[in-house]
Amino acid sequence: MTTLVGEMAVAAGKRVAVGGNLGTPALDLLSDDVELYVMELSSFQLENTDQLNAEVATVLNISEDHMDRYSGLPAYHLAKHRIFRGARQVVVNRQDALSRPLIGEGLPCWTFGLNKPDFHGFGLREENGEKYLAFQFENLMPVRELKVRGAHNQANALAALALGHAVGLPFDAMLASLREFTGLEHRCQWLREHDGVHYYNDSKATNVGAALAAIEGLGSDIDGKLVLIAGGDGKGADFSALRAPVAEHCRAAVLLGRDAELIAQALGDAVTLVRVDTVQAAVEQSARLAQRGDAVLLSPACASLDMFKNYEERGRVFAQAVECLS
Template identity: 45%
Template structure:
């Protein structure tokens, strides 16, 4: 009996009706597999679709009885496994998995998977571009926006997956041609007991991988998994050497061939080369893809240049590590006017202090945790809005400066998403430079 037939004999609950829940419902419906849906919200998103596709549903307060008949729960990554009702179900022998695990049990095509605190969307996108340049029909899916079950039935040669720690917690069977943990820095500390617990969740990506890629400079990415390769600015198997991308001591490609700016983008490119090591692709393939890569919106994106001042949108820098990376990659001396703030999700901001002292000439903070970040510098202005932050930054900036939005925080205190925050920043910049 194949796994799809097994599923038809199970009592399945889809828990959580966000993006992955909707995708899972549609997958089961396509395969004529019966399921129920559960969401703790009285009026969840995708309610109408759930009522059309599911055999039964429960919306509102959770109780143990909601799960008593289930033997498989497909859980949204946004719901913690530590939830008391999930723990009770697990203790009774109910299997709890995510959509990525469901994908893994059915997939037969090669997978290249990436996780990390920062840069993973850029790395998977560039990996997809390189594979396309090499002639592969490739799907990009996972945490980057397209759920894995939306693409599993299409005729792709391979998959490139961006995976979050939340997704990896419920993934046990994913087989990868290569897997990478890019970096680890504090994020989601409202869900994990410690940084080590968070790192352990990320490390699950290597469970069934033919090649592990690690960041030489970040001990929390290191693994005993073999075989493995490393990348780093100055050390490791893949590194930067005299303005060249090099591998195992051989210079391969000038870093100038990468069309996006910043050391962090060069490190991302090294990670891509390491991830695809076993394919032995020609340098010309990497060169063509690197030339054409324009970067992703809201990730160290150049918004404007005015009076020799650069305005850079890194709204995706939603944690301390991402802001550190942006500062170190973009600064030329102490020439950064940093706009930071929002919801810190329980993060410790103190690791930012050194980079702020070294690279930031003016710190401007906004949002819920603005006071905590402001405490890192004596030269700080706290403001009530991003609009005022941009106005003050523009007034402070002189030739050679960089006005950088790299908040080190989530956005949901003032904005719909990090994308919305970046869009607002970009609009405000264009208004002040064109005034």
């Protein structure tokens, strides 16, 4: 989503720097020739930030992450919400109460969500069987024109529109960028279709919340079922929230890594469970389990450091294994 906002700003003719927790470190972007900084900041980075004073700030959603660092969800929540300190405007996910800051009266607040938009809100509206991205009472563009799939990508598009609108980007430039945006590597990235099964690399899903978004978003957008590949270093997370969406959207779950057994315990008998030792074996097993019309989704809900250098390496190994299917 950070990259998307940056592309929207470029399309609007702005001199933009994009980075932080994504790509270039924030301090390396300091320049007198930049009109707009688009920053993605982690809870770790925000711990060292007293007053960010952003023109507009948002927390897209909050779920358990880094529970090996924080005493619990409230402590993680407080760290994430440091992003709102000194903000002149805020963007809020109206379907996630934990993302909403305690803001002073009169501070401009824009909202986004997958329901109908309200005043100052971005959302989805359906007319004559066609679903639209919408702002307040105006349809902006049909959802089918997005090149990225899934409800979670629709939510990201709406959040990007809200942030861009808050800093004055024109809708025509933002919508043109949305129509061309194909997504990023390792973020629910479509890889290929093989024997009627589609393969998606969501290695960036290093926590339960990110995996839930992919499972629910992609699972509701395909005709068949998902075969989920999950596991790794869970960082002390509670995996119980995976059980219901996995039961609803998945045909099977292929588990690997340090905390595979913890995920298996959380899923119980919700779906068929298979345990493997390598990503290559996970892809082979998933290909056997999947049926035509299904999708195989690597969305680990865990960090990668028990098996890989980082999530990028994990995603590349997965993509290579998928490419080798014959």
